[in-house]
Amino acid sequence: MTERKPLGMPFESWVDRQIREAEERGAFDDLPGAGKPIPGLDRPHDDMWWIKQKVESEGLSMPLPPTLALRKEAEEALAQARGARSETEARRIVEEINQKIREAIRTGLSGPPLNLMPFDADEIVSEWRQARK
Structure with missing residues (x-):
């Protein structure tokens, strides 16, 4: 594609001609995905x-900011405590995550607001007991 746009010809017309001539030569015939729907076309618009596509295709992972990582860890700990094998294990899990939460509140973490308070271990253990009845 070394041809230059002729003077006086609108740019759009020149581009349309280039595309039409390439189609006639069959330049687009064997492209990957030809005849298949465009992936993600049905998803809502996302700037x-x-x-996101590049991160996924390269197999990269983006680390969460510390506050969000702690929130995620707290959710996982809560689920583990509710599925623990014993009251002692449930209480230990809650106390461990509570210690991390207290430390984060005391020292502060970077990222969005933490919006997390220590869990009530007695309440979690009580829920654990109720689920086993």
């Missing part, structure tokens, strides 16, 4: 789609 960051290309970044």
